[in-house]
Amino acid sequence: MNTSPQKTPRRSGSLYVFALMIGVGLILTLKLGLGVNEGWTKSATDPENHQSIRFTIAKGTTGKQVAKDLKAQGLVSSEWAFYNYLKENKWGDKIQFGTFELSPAMTPEVIVKVITSENGQALFTIPEGWTIDQIDARLVSWGLTTSGEFKACTETCDFSDYTFLEGASGLEGYLFPDSFFIDPGSFEVKGFIRQLLNNFEAKALTAENQKILSESGRTLNEVVIMGSIVEREGLLDEDLSIISGILWKRYDSGWRLDADATLIYVTGKTTISGADLELDSPYNTRKVKGLPPTPIGNPGLASLSAALHPQTTNYWFYLNDSITGKAHFATTTEEHAANKQEWL
Numbered sequence: 001m002n003t004s005p006q007k008t009p010r011r012s013g014s015l016y017v018f019a020l021m022i023g024v025g026l027i028l029t030l031k032l033g034l035g036v037n038e039g040w041t042k043s044a045t046d047p048e049n050h051q052s053i054r055f056t057i058a059k060g061t062t063g064k065q066v067a068k069d070l071k072a073q074g075l076v077s078s079e080w081a082f083y084n085y086l087k088e089n090k091w092g093d094k095i096q097f098g099t100f101e102l103s104p105a106m107t108p109e110v111i112v113k114v115i116t117s118e119n120g121q122a123l124f125t126i127p128e129g130w131t132i133d134q135i136d137a138r139l140v141s142w143g144l145t146t147s148g149e150f151k152a153c154t155e156t157c158d159f160s161d162y163t164f165l166e167g168a169s170g171l172e173g174y175l176f177p178d179s180f181f182i183d184p185g186s187f188e189v190k191g192f193i194r195q196l197l198n199n200f201e202a203k204a205l206t207a208e209n210q211k212i213l214s215e216s217g218r219t220l221n222e223v224v225i226m227g228s229i230v231e232r233e234g235l236l237d238e239d240l241s242i243i244s245g246i247l248w249k250r251y252d253s254g255w256r257l258d259a260d261a262t263l264i265y266v267t268g269k270t271t272i273s274g275a276d277l278e279l280d281s282p283y284n285t286r287k288v289k290g291l292p293p294t295p296i297g298n299p300g301l302a303s304l305s306a307a308l309h310p311q312t313t314n315y316w317f318y319l320n321d322s323i324t325g326k327a328h329f330a331t332t333t334e335e336h337a338a339n340k341q342e343w344l
Contacts, residue, residue, distance in 0.1 A: 076111065130298055173224040
């Protein structure tokens with residue numbers, strides 16, 4: 001009997017190749033998914049929103065419920081991603097119970113650090129440009145101090161070991177804005193102020209900045225004062241160095257600074273009236289020449305850098321677009337008047 005040679009079955013080989021491709025695909029998918037997840041954990045829901053939100057985790061709350069509650073309060077953008085992040089890193093069992101101060105500006109990575117911290121630490125944020133009075137009020141709202149306690153310590157506690165404060169009229173301007181982990185159970189006002197001063201020294205007084213300051217011929221206090229004005233006068237980082245250049249040029253030329261921010265600081269108002277323009281105060285730079293006697297807030301690094309690195313231009317005037325915040329510059333009063341007509 002004539003038999004044909006038996007063909008080697010190919011189905012099992014095809015299945016093997018197919019399974020291998022599926023496996024590789026799954027590995028790639030998992031790796032890509034992990035990469036997206038890692039990026040997500042470093043992305044806040046709203047980086048500019050530092051509003052403090054009290055978030056309570058009751059005893060027995062599961063990680064899945066925590067993720068759901070965080071999403072409901074706008075603190076994370078994805079319930080599933082946050083829960084998956086907890087599971088992947090086995091943090092579900094480390095969640096602490098209690099009330100935490102969180103904000104939409106926190107990344108999921110930071111939120112996890114806060115709610116799993118065994119010493120009950122909370123993240124306390126001081127926005128750029130805030131004054132001592134504003135910091136004092138936030139500490140009170142957190143139940144960390146009594147009203148005026150923080151402000152009083154800035155005025156009466158001894159910080160003479162910080163040599164960079166020589167020539168300064170107080171601590172306004174030197175309490176570097178940032179986010180700090182604090183333990184509400186052991187919070188101490190003077191220690192916290194030292195933490196802020198240490199942060200200023202570490203981030204603002206780098207060797208390079210001190211060299212530039214020395215070469216500029218200006219004092220540190222002058223630069224901090226100007227930085228605090230630039231912080232309030234400019235709305236976009238891209239405009240700060242130009243605004244700084246204009247203000248320094250006015251100052252060096254014997255002009256008034258004409259900075260509304262200094263008047264707002266001393267009046268405590270959000271807008272200026274005609275009567276305010278006549279206020280007899282060294283902070284009224286619409287009336288008197290020179291810098292105000294102290295900083296008008298605690299500037300962030302971008303504004304301090306702009307005060308230290310002013311951009312030289314032909315401009316003498318600026319105003320901010322009331323809608324976009326973009327600064328518009330002018331060389332003459334006529335150009336400035338036209339900008340007012342168009343942008344305000």
